[in-house]
Amino acid sequence: MGKKKRNGKQKSRFPSELFLDAYPMNSSFAESYRTLRTNIDFAFVGKDFRSLLVTSAGEDEGKTITAANLAYTMSYTDKSVLLIDADLRKRTLSRLIPHHGTPGLTGLLSESFGTEVREGSLGQFGVSDLIRLVAFQRKTGRLHLTNEKDEIALFFLRGDPVDINWISRPEEKKLATILIKNGLISREQAKETIKRQKDTGQKLGFILLNMGLLKEDDLIGPLTIHMMEGLRTALQIKSGLFSFKDIPASDYESASFDPVDLKQLYAQVLLGEEELPYLQKEIDSAVMKTNKKNLFLLPGGNLPPNPNELLGSDRMPFLISILKRKFSVLVIDTPPVMPTSDPLVLVPHTDGVVLIVKAGHMSRDVIKKTIEQLHVARANLIGVALNQVDTRRDGYYRYYYKYDSKYYSDST
Numbered sequence: 001m002g003k004k005k006r007n008g009k010q011k012s013r014f015p016s017e018l019f020l021d022a023y024p025m026n027s028s029f030a031e032s033y034r035t036l037r038t039n040i041d042f043a044f045v046g047k048d049f050r051s052l053l054v055t056s057a058g059e060d061e062g063k064t065i066t067a068a069n070l071a072y073t074m075s076y077t078d079k080s081v082l083l084i085d086a087d088l089r090k091r092t093l094s095r096l097i098p099h100h101g102t103p104g105l106t107g108l109l110s111e112s113f114g115t116e117v118r119e120g121s122l123g124q125f126g127v128s129d130l131i132r133l134v135a136f137q138r139k140t141g142r143l144h145l146t147n148e149k150d151e152i153a154l155f156f157l158r159g160d161p162v163d164i165n166w167i168s169r170p171e172e173k174k175l176a177t178i179l180i181k182n183g184l185i186s187r188e189q190a191k192e193t194i195k196r197q198k199d200t201g202q203k204l205g206f207i208l209l210n211m212g213l214l215k216e217d218d219l220i221g222p223l224t225i226h227m228m229e230g231l232r233t234a235l236q237i238k239s240g241l242f243s244f245k246d247i248p249a250s251d252y253e254s255a256s257f258d259p260v261d262l263k264q265l266y267a268q269v270l271l272g273e274e275e276l277p278y279l280q281k282e283i284d285s286a287v288m289k290t291n292k293k294n295l296f297l298l299p300g301g302n303l304p305p306n307p308n309e310l311l312g313s314d315r316m317p318f319l320i321s322i323l324k325r326k327f328s329v330l331v332i333d334t335p336p337v338m339p340t341s342d343p344l345v346l347v348p349h350t351d352g353v354v355l356i357v358k359a360g361h362m363s364r365d366v367i368k369k370t371i372e373q374l375h376v377a378r379a380n381l382i383g384v385a386l387n388q389v390d391t392r393r394d395g396y397y398r399y400y401y402k403y404d405s406k407y408y409s410d411s412t
Contacts, residue, residue, distance in 0.1 A: 091300035104301025147240025
């Protein structure tokens with residue numbers, strides 16, 4: 001399960017022409033960004049605002065410099081701001097800013113979150129790390145956890161936890177004991193069902209139903225408590241060993257009684273933040289400090305063959321949720337909407353979207369179509385920012401658009 005060691009976090013220096021500090025504070029250019037920041041703040045009055053996606057209809061409309069300067073102006077309000085280069089087809093920010101070999105966004109999503117779970121020591125990996133990695137890779141099999149006190153097996157079907165076996169569970173906490181204590185079955189019935197369980201390998205609850213000893217409603221409460229105790233015990237294991245064994249999916253699909261949603265139960269048991277020592281360390285190593293106070297950068301990383309699939313995977317919303325805990329605001333630079341659908345898979349996971357329109361560059365029909373696509377994707381479109389307006393010119397609302405976009409072919 002080894003991975004290459006990466007350099008520690010280094011400070012990245014932005015080129016001076018990218019940010020407002022290259023312009024007088026009283027310039028109209030600087031004031032326009034401060035006004036845009038203020039308008040965004042007003043749009044979220046009384047609401048939780050933690051992430052902003054910046055996009056455009058087409059190419060060369062100034063979305064990247066807008067994203068950079070929005071992040072810059074927000075950082076001046078004593079907020080910790082993370083600028084994310086999610087334009088994985090051109091990675092303009094990553095080209096402009098030295099990033100010292102950080103794995104970047106693509107490295108996190110494809111490599112770090114794709115770390116193989118086979119065997120190793122707990123401590124470097126938390127139990128929640130392992131559960132997340134199995135989920136990201138949609139594995140089917142058994143995750144075995146053990147230390148000097150406890151032994152637990154977690155079972156997964158295509159990445160989802162479906163069963164848990166607390167092998168070292170004390171006698172007084174076993175399901176049969178609980179059912180006897182609650183007067184739902186007798187001791188003799190418990191002995192018979194346990195015998196059948198050993199002979200067939202079927203779940204105890206399934207056998208009880210087949211024997212007609214209990215109804216499903218009778219089992220849901222005790223089973224929920226039974227599995228919840230197993231999960232809590234698993235999450236409390238901080239040291240020891242783990243191993244993962246692949247199991248054919250057909251072994252799970254034959255089961256017909258699963259009254260408890262273990263995936264949902266896992267979320268309830270967490271009751272707050274997951275302990276993710278491995279994944280948190282990987283994320284921290286990918287984020288760069290900058291020479292601007294309170295401003296950080298997550299570069300795009302290497303050019304992936306499938307940007308849309310990568311950004312649309314369940315790995316991306318998980319990453320956004322972790323980064324929201326660490327930073328006050330995320331500002332995400334994405335590709336334009338018309339050449340790609342990359343921004344559309346991200347907008348449901350962000351709090352707001354700003355659409356950048358360069359004056360004299362796009363037809364009204366294309367801009368309208370872009371807005372329609374954003375609405376279909378359930379974007380919270382908080383506004384359209386008109387860029388590079390020459391108010392001295394008459395007829396600056398002339399627009400044009402080339403449908404033979406070079407956005408894909410120009411990627412580097």
